[in-house]
Amino acid sequence: xxxxxxxxxxxxxxxxxxxxxxxxxxxxxxxxxxxxxxxxxxxxxxxxxxxxxxxxxxxxxxxxxxxxxxxxxxxxxxxxxxxxxxxxxxxxxxxxxxxxxxxxxxxxxxxxxxx
Amino acid sequence: xxxxxxxxxxxxxxxxxxxxxxxxxxxxxxxxxxxxxxxxxxxxxxxxxxxxxxxxxxxxxxxxxxxxxxxxxxxxxxxxxxxxxxxxxxxxxxxxxxxxxxxxxxxxxxxxxxxx
Numbered sequence: 459x460x461x462x463x464x465x466x467x468x469x470x471x472x473x474x475x476x477x478x479x480x481x482x483x484x485x486x487x488x489x490x491x492x493x494x495x496x497x498x499x500x501x502x503x504x505x506x507x508x509x510x511x512x513x514x515x516x517x518x519x520x521x522x523x524x525x526x527x528x529x530x531x532x533x534x535x536x537x538x539x540x541x542x543x544x545x546x547x548x549x550x551x552x553x554x555x556x557x558x559x560x561x562x563x564x565x566x567x568x569x570x571x572x573x
Numbered sequence: 574x575x576x577x578x579x580x581x582x583x584x585x586x587x588x589x590x591x592x593x594x595x596x597x598x599x600x601x602x603x604x605x606x607x608x609x610x611x612x613x614x615x616x617x618x619x620x621x622x623x624x625x626x627x628x629x630x631x632x633x634x635x636x637x638x639x640x641x642x643x644x645x646x647x648x649x650x651x652x653x654x655x656x657x658x659x660x661x662x663x664x665x666x667x668x669x670x671x672x673x674x675x676x677x678x679x680x681x682x683x684x685x686x687x688x689x
């Protein structure tokens with residue numbers, strides 16, 4: 459069964475600092491990988507996803523993530539944090555099985571930006 | 574238009590009430606989803622409709638009854654709920670049906686449900 463681990467339920471960085479949110483998956487076959495963001499009292503919005511091809515994926519709002527098969531990781535980064543980045547971030551996977559639409563989410567990481 | 578709308582935004586109901594949540598999308602998506610999200614937790618999948626047919630039911634109690642009247646609408650009928658059912662209920666849609674496991678799921682803003 460697929461599982462996703464997000465290291466750190468809460469990450470706090472200063473405005474302008476590097477943002478690094480960690481995500482590891484457990485699967486014998488690498489799944490498809492997603493990062494979603496949830497702002498307070500809102501639904502989830504896709505930041506980026508990896509399916510095939512280039513392992514460094516660029517998303518919206520200056521975020522990017524790199525798929526590393528050897529490390530079973532898909533960490534999310536942003537070079538310079540902005541106050542508007544404060545939100546909950548979820549890493550998620552779907553298995554590479556036809557007919558499998560189920561997103562499996564990690565527990566989430568709350569990102570706080572300090573002025 | 575990449576919008577999924579949900580009504581109502583907030584709902585308070587008693588344990589003997591019957592109410593419905595509504596979700597709508599006009600993106601031509603063929604898969605629609607209901608999720609339940611408790612505070613400080615990730616969303617949990619409840620139901621998936623693919624081409625207006627129920628394709629996944631995650632062993633949800635029968636007091637939750639989904640309905641997909643057409644490809645744009647998804648309802649969740651609620652009856653005899655318990656206080657522990659209080660949560661944010663999220664609807665999502667994605668372009669393809671069962672073949673779409675690389676699809677982006679587009680989420681609505683959710684309905685915050687409180688059961689008294």
